[in-house]
Amino acid sequence: MAEPKDFIPFHRAIIGDDDIAEVVDTLRSGWITTGPKVAAFEQAFARTVGAPHAVAVNSCTAAMHLAVAALDLGPGDEVITTPYTFVATSEVILYMGARPVFVDVRPEDANIDPDLIEAAITPRTRGIMPVHVAGFPVRMDRVMEIARAHGLWVVEDAAHAIETAWKGVRAGRWGTAGAYSFYATKNITSAEGGMLACDDEALADRVRHLSLHGMSRDAWKRYTATGSWYYEVTARGYKYNLTDVAAALGLSQLRKIDAWHALRQRYAATYAAAFAGHPALVPPAVPADAVVAWHLYPLRLRLDALGIGRAEFIERLRLRGIGTSVHFIPLHLHPYYRESFGCRPGQFPRAEAFYEAEISLPLYPGLAPEEVERVAAAVVGIADEAMQ
Numbered sequence: 001m002a003e004p005k006d007f008i009p010f011h012r013a014i015i016g017d018d019d020i021a022e023v024v025d026t027l028r029s030g031w032i033t034t035g036p037k038v039a040a041f042e043q044a045f046a047r048t049v050g051a052p053h054a055v056a057v058n059s060c061t062a063a064m065h066l067a068v069a070a071l072d073l074g075p076g077d078e079v080i081t082t083p084y085t086f087v088a089t090s091e092v093i094l095y096m097g098a099r100p101v102f103v104d105v106r107p108e109d110a111n112i113d114p115d116l117i118e119a120a121i122t123p124r125t126r127g128i129m130p131v132h133v134a135g136f137p138v139r140m141d142r143v144m145e146i147a148r149a150h151g152l153w154v155v156e157d158a159a160h161a162i163e164t165a166w167k168g169v170r171a172g173r174w175g176t177a178g179a180y181s182f183y184a185t186k187n188i189t190s191a192e193g194g195m196l197a198c199d200d201e202a203l204a205d206r207v208r209h210l211s212l213h214g215m216s217r218d219a220w221k222r223y224t225a226t227g228s229w230y231y232e233v234t235a236r237g238y239k240y241n242l243t244d245v246a247a248a249l250g251l252s253q254l255r256k257i258d259a260w261h262a263l264r265q266r267y268a269a270t271y272a273a274a275f276a277g278h279p280a281l282v283p284p285a286v287p288a289d290a291v292v293a294w295h296l297y298p299l300r301l302r303l304d305a306l307g308i309g310r311a312e313f314i315e316r317l318r319l320r321g322i323g324t325s326v327h328f329i330p331l332h333l334h335p336y337y338r339e340s341f342g343c344r345p346g347q348f349p350r351a352e353a354f355y356e357a358e359i360s361l362p363l364y365p366g367l368a369p370e371e372v373e374r375v376a377a378a379v380v381g382i383a384d385e386a387m388q
Helices: 017-029 036-049 060-070 088-095 140-150 201-210 219-223 244-254 257-275 310-319 335-341 349-357 369-386
Strands: 053-057 078-081 099-102 125-129 153-157 177-181 194-198 297-301 358-361
Touching: 017 244, 036 053, 036 177, 036 194, 036 244, 053 060, 053 201, 060 088, 060 153, 060 177, 060 194, 060 201, 078 088, 088 099, 125 140, 140 153, 194 201, 257 297, 257 369, 297 349, 310 358, 310 369, 349 358
Parallel strands: 078 099, 078 125, 125 153, 153 177
Antiparallel strands: 053 194, 177 194, 297 358
Protein backbone atom coordinates (compact mmCIF):
# COMPACT_ATOMS: atom_id res chain seq x y z
CA MET A 1 0.00 0.00 0.00
CA ALA A 2 1.31 3.45 -0.92
CA GLU A 3 2.09 5.93 1.81
CA PRO A 4 -0.63 8.53 2.46
CA LYS A 5 0.00 11.97 1.01
CA ASP A 6 0.12 13.44 4.52
CA PHE A 7 2.61 10.82 5.71
CA ILE A 8 4.68 11.91 8.73
CA PRO A 9 8.18 10.50 8.23
CA PHE A 10 10.22 9.22 11.15
CA HIS A 11 12.74 11.99 10.47
CA ARG A 12 13.03 14.97 8.18
CA ALA A 13 16.20 17.07 8.06
CA ILE A 14 15.60 20.81 8.35
CA ILE A 15 17.69 22.81 5.90
CA GLY A 16 16.78 26.50 5.99
CA ASP A 17 17.68 29.39 3.74
CA ASP A 18 20.30 30.48 6.29
CA ASP A 19 21.95 27.05 6.05
CA ILE A 20 21.95 27.22 2.27
CA ALA A 21 23.40 30.75 2.30
CA GLU A 22 26.25 29.63 4.59
CA VAL A 23 27.12 26.74 2.29
CA VAL A 24 26.89 28.90 -0.84
CA ASP A 25 29.17 31.47 0.80
CA THR A 26 31.70 28.71 1.36
CA LEU A 27 31.44 27.43 -2.20
CA ARG A 28 31.97 30.95 -3.53
CA SER A 29 34.93 31.51 -1.22
CA GLY A 30 37.05 29.10 -3.23
CA TRP A 31 37.97 27.13 -0.09
CA ILE A 32 35.80 24.02 0.12
CA THR A 33 37.87 21.40 1.94
CA THR A 34 39.36 21.66 5.45
CA GLY A 35 39.98 25.31 6.18
CA PRO A 36 38.64 28.39 7.98
CA LYS A 37 35.00 27.22 8.25
CA VAL A 38 36.14 24.01 9.97
CA ALA A 39 38.15 26.09 12.45
CA ALA A 40 35.15 28.35 13.09
CA PHE A 41 32.87 25.32 13.60
CA GLU A 42 35.34 23.81 16.08
CA GLN A 43 35.50 27.02 18.08
CA ALA A 44 31.72 27.48 18.14
CA PHE A 45 31.11 23.87 19.14
CA ALA A 46 33.73 24.02 21.90
CA ARG A 47 31.93 27.06 23.34
CA THR A 48 28.57 25.28 23.10
CA VAL A 49 29.63 22.22 25.13
CA GLY A 50 32.13 24.04 27.33
CA ALA A 51 35.24 22.26 26.09
CA PRO A 52 38.74 23.75 25.85
CA HIS A 53 39.40 21.76 22.67
CA ALA A 54 37.27 20.44 19.81
CA VAL A 55 38.41 18.68 16.64
CA ALA A 56 36.03 18.35 13.68
CA VAL A 57 36.12 15.14 11.66
CA ASN A 58 33.94 13.47 9.04
CA SER A 59 31.85 11.29 11.40
CA CYS A 60 31.30 10.40 15.02
CA THR A 61 32.78 7.00 14.16
CA ALA A 62 35.97 8.79 13.09
CA ALA A 63 36.00 10.81 16.32
CA MET A 64 35.76 7.67 18.44
CA HIS A 65 38.35 5.84 16.33
CA LEU A 66 40.81 8.70 16.55
CA ALA A 67 40.27 8.95 20.30
CA VAL A 68 41.10 5.31 20.99
CA ALA A 69 44.00 5.46 18.52
CA ALA A 70 45.40 8.56 20.23
CA LEU A 71 45.04 6.77 23.57
CA ASP A 72 47.16 3.90 22.19
CA LEU A 73 44.53 1.18 22.36
CA GLY A 74 46.04 -1.94 20.82
CA PRO A 75 45.82 -5.67 20.17
CA GLY A 76 44.91 -7.72 23.22
CA ASP A 77 43.40 -4.76 25.07
CA GLU A 78 39.79 -4.70 26.24
CA VAL A 79 37.26 -1.88 26.39
CA ILE A 80 34.03 -2.10 28.36
CA THR A 81 30.97 -0.86 26.52
CA THR A 82 27.29 -1.57 25.95
CA PRO A 83 25.59 -3.94 23.52
CA TYR A 84 22.72 -1.44 23.21
CA THR A 85 24.18 0.92 20.63
CA PHE A 86 24.86 1.41 16.94
CA VAL A 87 27.66 -0.83 15.70
CA ALA A 88 30.16 2.05 15.35
CA THR A 89 30.80 2.15 19.10
CA SER A 90 32.12 -1.39 19.15
CA GLU A 91 33.60 -1.23 15.67
CA VAL A 92 36.24 1.36 16.55
CA ILE A 93 37.52 -0.90 19.34
CA LEU A 94 37.89 -3.71 16.80
CA TYR A 95 39.72 -1.38 14.40
CA MET A 96 42.56 -1.25 16.94
CA GLY A 97 42.74 -5.03 17.36
CA ALA A 98 41.18 -4.74 20.81
CA ARG A 99 38.13 -6.54 22.16
CA PRO A 100 34.79 -5.00 23.18
CA VAL A 101 33.49 -6.35 26.49
CA PHE A 102 29.76 -5.84 26.80
CA VAL A 103 27.92 -4.98 30.02
CA ASP A 104 24.13 -5.04 30.33
CA VAL A 105 22.01 -1.90 30.58
CA ARG A 106 19.73 -0.18 33.03
CA PRO A 107 16.14 -1.31 32.35
CA GLU A 108 14.85 2.29 32.62
CA ASP A 109 16.82 3.90 29.81
CA ALA A 110 18.95 1.25 28.04
CA ASN A 111 22.16 3.02 29.09
CA ILE A 112 25.08 0.99 30.40
CA ASP A 113 24.57 0.01 34.04
CA PRO A 114 27.52 1.40 36.02
CA ASP A 115 26.88 -1.12 38.78
CA LEU A 116 27.85 -3.93 36.39
CA ILE A 117 31.06 -2.38 35.07
CA GLU A 118 33.47 -3.27 37.85
CA ALA A 119 32.81 -7.02 37.54
CA ALA A 120 33.81 -6.84 33.85
CA ILE A 121 37.24 -5.26 34.51
CA THR A 122 40.26 -7.51 33.88
CA PRO A 123 44.03 -6.86 33.69
CA ARG A 124 43.51 -6.21 29.96
CA THR A 125 40.90 -3.46 30.41
CA ARG A 126 42.11 -0.11 29.11
CA GLY A 127 38.99 1.99 29.03
CA ILE A 128 35.21 2.39 29.15
CA MET A 129 33.00 3.63 26.30
CA PRO A 130 29.55 4.57 27.61
CA VAL A 131 26.79 5.60 25.19
CA HIS A 132 24.14 8.23 25.95
CA VAL A 133 21.33 6.36 24.20
CA ALA A 134 18.61 8.52 22.60
CA GLY A 135 20.08 11.54 24.40
CA PHE A 136 19.43 10.19 27.91
CA PRO A 137 22.48 10.61 30.15
CA VAL A 138 24.56 7.76 31.48
CA ARG A 139 25.17 7.99 35.25
CA MET A 140 28.61 9.39 34.52
CA ASP A 141 29.55 10.27 38.09
CA ARG A 142 29.55 6.56 38.95
CA VAL A 143 31.33 5.61 35.70
CA MET A 144 34.10 8.11 36.41
CA GLU A 145 34.46 6.91 39.99
CA ILE A 146 35.10 3.38 38.70
CA ALA A 147 37.43 4.59 35.94
CA ARG A 148 39.56 6.61 38.35
CA ALA A 149 39.75 3.71 40.82
CA HIS A 150 41.10 1.40 38.11
CA GLY A 151 43.20 3.86 36.06
CA LEU A 152 41.00 3.65 32.96
CA TRP A 153 40.28 6.25 30.32
CA VAL A 154 36.68 7.04 29.33
CA VAL A 155 35.57 7.94 25.80
CA GLU A 156 31.90 8.96 25.73
CA ASP A 157 29.79 8.16 22.69
CA ALA A 158 27.64 11.29 22.73
CA ALA A 159 26.37 10.87 19.17
CA HIS A 160 22.80 11.42 20.41
CA ALA A 161 23.62 13.85 23.15
CA ILE A 162 24.92 17.30 22.25
CA GLU A 163 22.36 18.96 24.55
CA THR A 164 22.40 16.22 27.22
CA ALA A 165 23.65 16.83 30.76
CA TRP A 166 23.89 14.81 33.96
CA LYS A 167 24.15 16.62 37.29
CA GLY A 168 24.99 19.87 35.51
CA VAL A 169 27.80 18.46 33.34
CA ARG A 170 27.34 18.05 29.59
CA ALA A 171 27.49 14.62 27.98
CA GLY A 172 30.92 14.14 26.45
CA ARG A 173 32.53 16.36 29.09
CA TRP A 174 32.82 13.86 31.94
CA GLY A 175 35.41 11.54 30.47
CA THR A 176 38.78 11.72 28.77
CA ALA A 177 37.03 12.69 25.53
CA GLY A 178 33.55 12.89 24.04
CA ALA A 179 32.48 12.13 20.47
CA TYR A 180 29.47 13.79 18.81
CA SER A 181 27.61 13.20 15.55
CA PHE A 182 26.26 15.55 12.88
CA TYR A 183 24.84 12.80 10.66
CA ALA A 184 21.73 13.65 8.64
CA THR A 185 19.32 12.36 11.32
CA LYS A 186 21.00 14.02 14.31
CA ASN A 187 19.78 17.06 16.25
CA ILE A 188 21.99 19.27 14.09
CA THR A 189 23.57 18.09 10.87
CA SER A 190 26.49 18.75 8.57
CA ALA A 191 25.19 15.93 6.30
CA GLU A 192 28.08 13.76 7.51
CA GLY A 193 30.36 14.87 10.30
CA GLY A 194 31.54 14.48 13.87
CA MET A 195 33.45 16.25 16.62
CA LEU A 196 35.79 15.19 19.39
CA ALA A 197 35.87 17.37 22.52
CA CYS A 198 38.36 17.09 25.37
CA ASP A 199 40.29 18.98 28.05
CA ASP A 200 43.74 17.68 27.13
CA GLU A 201 45.54 19.83 24.54
CA ALA A 202 48.05 17.08 23.77
CA LEU A 203 45.23 14.60 23.09
CA ALA A 204 43.42 17.10 20.84
CA ASP A 205 46.63 17.79 18.94
CA ARG A 206 47.26 14.10 18.40
CA VAL A 207 43.69 13.51 17.21
CA ARG A 208 43.99 16.44 14.79
CA HIS A 209 47.34 15.10 13.57
CA LEU A 210 45.96 11.61 12.97
CA SER A 211 42.82 12.92 11.26
CA LEU A 212 44.72 14.00 8.13
CA HIS A 213 47.14 11.19 7.27
CA GLY A 214 49.50 11.93 10.16
CA MET A 215 50.78 14.98 8.27
CA SER A 216 52.65 17.75 10.04
CA ARG A 217 50.65 20.42 11.85
CA ASP A 218 48.61 22.86 9.74
CA ALA A 219 49.41 20.96 6.55
CA TRP A 220 46.04 22.15 5.21
CA LYS A 221 47.50 25.68 5.03
CA ARG A 222 50.04 24.68 2.37
CA TYR A 223 47.82 26.15 -0.36
CA THR A 224 47.34 29.52 1.35
CA ALA A 225 49.44 32.65 0.99
CA THR A 226 51.02 31.99 4.39
CA GLY A 227 51.53 28.25 3.90
CA SER A 228 54.37 26.15 2.53
CA TRP A 229 54.32 23.29 0.04
CA TYR A 230 56.49 21.28 2.43
CA TYR A 231 54.98 18.83 4.90
CA GLU A 232 56.05 15.67 6.69
CA VAL A 233 54.16 12.50 7.59
CA THR A 234 55.08 11.85 11.20
CA ALA A 235 52.51 9.19 12.19
CA ARG A 236 50.32 6.51 10.62
CA GLY A 237 47.16 8.52 10.19
CA TYR A 238 43.73 8.39 8.61
CA LYS A 239 41.59 10.35 6.11
CA TYR A 240 39.05 11.70 8.58
CA ASN A 241 39.13 15.47 8.03
CA LEU A 242 35.88 17.46 7.70
CA THR A 243 35.35 19.76 4.72
CA ASP A 244 34.55 23.45 4.92
CA VAL A 245 31.35 22.80 2.95
CA ALA A 246 30.12 20.39 5.64
CA ALA A 247 31.37 22.65 8.44
CA ALA A 248 29.46 25.61 6.98
CA LEU A 249 26.21 23.68 7.27
CA GLY A 250 27.09 22.50 10.77
CA LEU A 251 28.02 26.01 11.86
CA SER A 252 24.70 27.41 10.65
CA GLN A 253 22.72 24.62 12.31
CA LEU A 254 24.60 25.02 15.58
CA ARG A 255 23.20 28.56 15.91
CA LYS A 256 19.70 27.04 16.14
CA ILE A 257 20.41 24.22 18.57
CA ASP A 258 18.85 25.87 21.63
CA ALA A 259 15.62 26.78 19.85
CA TRP A 260 15.38 23.33 18.31
CA HIS A 261 16.06 21.63 21.64
CA ALA A 262 13.22 23.61 23.20
CA LEU A 263 10.88 22.26 20.50
CA ARG A 264 12.08 18.70 21.09
CA GLN A 265 11.38 19.12 24.80
CA ARG A 266 7.92 20.53 24.05
CA TYR A 267 7.02 17.66 21.73
CA ALA A 268 8.37 15.06 24.16
CA ALA A 269 6.13 16.59 26.82
CA THR A 270 3.14 16.29 24.46
CA TYR A 271 3.87 12.59 24.02
CA ALA A 272 4.41 12.06 27.75
CA ALA A 273 1.07 13.64 28.61
CA ALA A 274 -0.75 11.54 26.00
CA PHE A 275 0.79 8.25 27.11
CA ALA A 276 0.80 8.79 30.88
CA GLY A 277 -1.00 6.05 32.77
CA HIS A 278 -1.83 3.98 29.69
CA PRO A 279 -1.63 0.30 30.65
CA ALA A 280 0.06 -0.73 27.39
CA LEU A 281 2.55 2.13 26.98
CA VAL A 282 5.78 3.00 28.84
CA PRO A 283 6.94 6.54 28.02
CA PRO A 284 10.55 7.42 28.87
CA ALA A 285 11.03 9.21 32.19
CA VAL A 286 13.40 12.14 32.71
CA PRO A 287 15.43 11.96 35.96
CA ALA A 288 15.54 15.07 38.13
CA ASP A 289 19.28 15.56 37.60
CA ALA A 290 19.16 15.22 33.81
CA VAL A 291 18.83 17.29 30.68
CA VAL A 292 17.74 15.04 27.81
CA ALA A 293 18.67 15.88 24.23
CA TRP A 294 15.57 14.04 22.94
CA HIS A 295 17.37 12.79 19.86
CA LEU A 296 14.87 9.93 19.94
CA TYR A 297 11.57 9.30 21.66
CA PRO A 298 11.92 5.65 22.72
CA LEU A 299 8.41 4.50 23.62
CA ARG A 300 8.09 0.97 24.98
CA LEU A 301 5.07 -1.27 24.50
CA ARG A 302 3.76 -3.57 27.20
CA LEU A 303 3.38 -6.45 24.80
CA ASP A 304 1.78 -8.67 27.43
CA ALA A 305 -1.10 -6.18 27.54
CA LEU A 306 -1.55 -6.09 23.76
CA GLY A 307 -3.02 -8.63 21.39
CA ILE A 308 -0.53 -7.67 18.68
CA GLY A 309 3.25 -7.68 18.41
CA ARG A 310 5.54 -4.72 17.85
CA ALA A 311 5.81 -5.31 14.09
CA GLU A 312 2.03 -5.16 13.75
CA PHE A 313 1.90 -2.03 15.92
CA ILE A 314 4.47 -0.35 13.64
CA GLU A 315 2.52 -1.45 10.54
CA ARG A 316 -0.72 0.00 11.89
CA LEU A 317 1.05 3.30 12.49
CA ARG A 318 2.34 3.24 8.92
CA LEU A 319 -1.18 2.64 7.60
CA ARG A 320 -2.23 5.74 9.54
CA GLY A 321 0.52 7.74 7.84
CA ILE A 322 3.18 7.67 10.55
CA GLY A 323 6.77 6.51 10.15
CA THR A 324 8.69 4.95 13.03
CA SER A 325 11.95 3.14 13.67
CA VAL A 326 13.53 0.82 16.26
CA HIS A 327 16.69 1.58 18.27
CA PHE A 328 18.70 -0.65 18.62
CA ILE A 329 19.16 -4.31 17.78
CA PRO A 330 21.65 -5.23 20.53
CA LEU A 331 25.09 -5.97 19.10
CA HIS A 332 25.39 -9.41 20.67
CA LEU A 333 22.42 -10.58 18.59
CA HIS A 334 24.10 -9.82 15.26
CA PRO A 335 25.75 -12.69 13.35
CA TYR A 336 29.25 -11.18 13.42
CA TYR A 337 29.32 -10.95 17.21
CA ARG A 338 27.78 -14.37 17.65
CA GLU A 339 30.32 -15.96 15.32
CA SER A 340 33.40 -13.96 16.37
CA PHE A 341 32.89 -13.69 20.13
CA GLY A 342 30.48 -16.46 21.02
CA CYS A 343 27.71 -14.04 21.93
CA ARG A 344 24.26 -15.57 22.34
CA PRO A 345 20.64 -14.56 22.90
CA GLY A 346 19.83 -14.24 26.59
CA GLN A 347 23.33 -13.03 27.45
CA PHE A 348 22.19 -9.45 28.13
CA PRO A 349 18.52 -9.82 29.05
CA ARG A 350 17.85 -6.17 29.92
CA ALA A 351 19.16 -4.95 26.57
CA GLU A 352 17.06 -7.57 24.79
CA ALA A 353 13.92 -6.71 26.77
CA PHE A 354 14.26 -2.99 26.00
CA TYR A 355 14.85 -3.69 22.30
CA GLU A 356 11.93 -6.10 21.98
CA ALA A 357 9.48 -3.52 23.34
CA GLU A 358 10.87 -0.28 21.82
CA ILE A 359 9.58 1.88 18.99
CA SER A 360 11.02 5.30 18.16
CA LEU A 361 8.41 7.92 17.32
CA PRO A 362 8.89 11.00 15.12
CA LEU A 363 10.55 13.75 17.14
CA TYR A 364 12.21 16.67 15.36
CA PRO A 365 11.77 20.44 15.10
CA GLY A 366 10.34 20.23 11.58
CA LEU A 367 7.17 18.66 12.96
CA ALA A 368 4.15 20.89 13.43
CA PRO A 369 2.46 20.68 16.85
CA GLU A 370 -0.64 19.20 15.23
CA GLU A 371 1.48 16.45 13.68
CA VAL A 372 2.86 15.54 17.10
CA GLU A 373 -0.67 15.40 18.45
CA ARG A 374 -1.70 13.22 15.51
CA VAL A 375 1.12 10.78 16.22
CA ALA A 376 0.20 10.64 19.91
CA ALA A 377 -3.48 10.05 19.14
CA ALA A 378 -2.64 7.28 16.68
CA VAL A 379 -0.39 5.51 19.19
CA VAL A 380 -3.05 5.67 21.90
CA GLY A 381 -5.80 4.62 19.46
CA ILE A 382 -3.89 1.57 18.26
CA ALA A 383 -2.98 0.60 21.82
CA ASP A 384 -6.63 0.91 22.88
CA GLU A 385 -7.80 -1.22 19.95
CA ALA A 386 -5.18 -3.88 20.62
CA MET A 387 -5.69 -4.20 24.36
CA GLN A 388 -6.36 -7.78 25.39
